[in-house]
Amino acid sequence: MKELNTFQSVNERDVDLLVLEELNVSDSFAQWFVCRVREEITSIKTLGAWHSVVDTNLGESDLVYIYQSDDLSSQAILIENKIDASAQAQQGEIYRLRGNRGLEDGLWQDFRTCIIAPKAYIARNAEPYDAAISYEEIMVYLAAQGDKRGLYKAQTLRDAIEKNRRGYVATVCIKTTDFAQKYLAYASEHFPQLNPEQPKPRANGHDWIHFYPEPINKKIRIIHQIYGKVIKLQFLGQADNFDDIKSHFEGLECSGYRIIKSGKSVNIETPLPEISIAEQSFDSVLEEIGIALNKAQQLHSWMENYHSV
Numbered sequence: 001m002k003e004l005n006t007f008q009s010v011n012e013r014d015v016d017l018l019v020l021e022e023l024n025v026s027d028s029f030a031q032w033f034v035c036r037v038r039e040e041i042t043s044i045k046t047l048g049a050w051h052s053v054v055d056t057n058l059g060e061s062d063l064v065y066i067y068q069s070d071d072l073s074s075q076a077i078l079i080e081n082k083i084d085a086s087a088q089a090q091q092g093e094i095y096r097l098r099g100n101r102g103l104e105d106g107l108w109q110d111f112r113t114c115i116i117a118p119k120a121y122i123a124r125n126a127e128p129y130d131a132a133i134s135y136e137e138i139m140v141y142l143a144a145q146g147d148k149r150g151l152y153k154a155q156t157l158r159d160a161i162e163k164n165r166r167g168y169v170a171t172v173c174i175k176t177t178d179f180a181q182k183y184l185a186y187a188s189e190h191f192p193q194l195n196p197e198q199p200k201p202r203a204n205g206h207d208w209i210h211f212y213p214e215p216i217n218k219k220i221r222i223i224h225q226i227y228g229k230v231i232k233l234q235f236l237g238q239a240d241n242f243d244d245i246k247s248h249f250e251g252l253e254c255s256g257y258r259i260i261k262s263g264k265s266v267n268i269e270t271p272l273p274e275i276s277i278a279e280q281s282f283d284s285v286l287e288e289i290g291i292a293l294n295k296a297q298q299l300h301s302w303m304e305n306y307h308s309v
Contacts, residue, residue: 003213009090009163009270010083010159010160010163011083011227012062012083012085012240014082014156014160015081015083015116015135015156015157016051016052016063016081017051018061018153018156018157019050019063019068019081019116019214020049020050020063020080022079022142022153023046023049023063023065024046024048024049024176025031027190028045029141029142029294030044030065030067031043031044032141033065033077033133033191034067034077035134036131036133037077037112037113037114037131037133037214039131042069042070043070044067044068045067045068045071045185046065046067047066047067047068047074048065048066049063049064049065049066050064050178051063051302055098055101057208058094058098058101059094059098059121060099061078061079061080061095061098062079062080063077063078063081064076064077064078064079064081065077065079066107066108069110072076073108073109073110073152074107074108074109075108075109075110075111075112076099076101076102076107077099077109077110077111077112077113077114078095078099078109078113078114079091079110079113079115079116080095080113080114080115080116080127080129081096081115081116081117082116082117082121082165083117083118083121084118084161085307090127090181090205090225090227090228091127092113092115092127092128092129092158092227093128093225094130094227096113096128096262097112099111099112099113100153100279104237110264111135111156111264112129112130112131112147112264113129113130113131114129114131114132115129115131115132115133116132116133116134116135116138117132117134117135118134118135118136118161119134119135119136119161121198122134122214124201124202125206126200126202126203126206126208126210127206127208128208128223130264131234134146135157136157136161137159137250138157139157139158139161140154140303141156142157151293155177167191172201172202173203173204173205173206174204175278176202176203176204176206176277177199177200177201177202177279178210178282179198179277179281179282180199180202180206180207182282183209183282183289184196184197184198184199185199185210186282186286186289187202187209187211187293188291190293191293191296191297192212193213193297193300194213194222194297194300195211195212195213195214195298196209196210196211196212197209197210197211197212197216200218203222205227207222207225207226207227207277208223208224208226209223209226210222210223211223211224211296213300214303218236219235219237220233220234220235220236220298220303221233221234221236222234222291222296222299222300224272224296225274226277227277228265228295229271229272229273229275230269230270230271231242231270231271231272231292231295231296231299232267232270232299233267233268233299233300233302233303234262234265234266234268235265235267236264236265237264237265238264238266239261239264239265239266239267240293241266242261243257243270245306246259246266248306249268249302249306252268252302255270256270257269257270258270268299268302270295272288272291272292272295273288273291274288275288275289
């Protein structure tokens with residue numbers, strides 16, 4: 001019996017419930033988790049954590065954790081958990097929409113989105129979340145508690161990580177991966193100043209192409225959402241500066257650009273021609289790709305001008 005794994009197979013629900021319990025009953029874990037998501041030290045009081053929270057229009061969040069921050073406001077973390085399953089199309093953006101819905105409904109005054117997954121999954125994830133915490137990090141935290149309970153839960157996460165390693169190949173979409181690789185190679189050759197992301201294996205629906213024209217500042221980025229038919233300049237975490245950004249860029253609105261808040265971020269975006277990765281080859285949409293990259297270059301130029309003011 002000692003040679004057998006405790007679990008025949010660890011699934012995402014097992015990890016959901018493990019993290020749910022820790023957030024609800026361990027103040028130290030909840031404190032660590034919030035500080036890790038926010039990337040700052042802060043004092044909190046747990047108000048509750050819930051599993052499988054459903055919005056009738058926007059779908060299901062795996063976990064929702066609500067806490068009282070040191071300024072007494074209620075804040076939320078909407079958590080997506082993945083072991084090896086492919087992400088749904090636009091899943092990261094849908095989590096943000098659910099967070100915004102919570103703001104509108106008065107459920108919280110601020111929120112973050114977070115994915116928890118094995119490190120290998122996070123490395124190839126193309127969906128946008130405010131934070132990413134690997135199973136390996138959580139495993140180390142739990143094991144460091146030094147008690148049998150922590151070691152048992154750390155072993156559960158180790159089994160989940162092993163399941164991810166075994167199941168990785170099945171999640172990759174060859175067509176999406178090939179299209180993105182060609183797109184990024186083309187952008188690197190013709191628009192190197194945009195600093196496109198590095199190519200990586202992609203699941204079906206992972207069609208966001210990221211550019212980081214300021215390599216040392218990953219919180220300013222340009223994103224081509226192929227399925228969404230839009231390109232945007234995104235200022236992550238700059239919602240408090242919305243009025244200043246809008247004032248500087250408001251002349252763009254008459255040229256078909258929108259300046260909007262999206263959670264804690266500010267987006268400057270404009271529509272693009274339709275591209276179907278499933279039905280079109282990269283070479284057949286070079287004209288559309290050129291339009292997108294020229295728009296990205298314009299956004300880059302306006303971004304540089306904004307910083308020079």
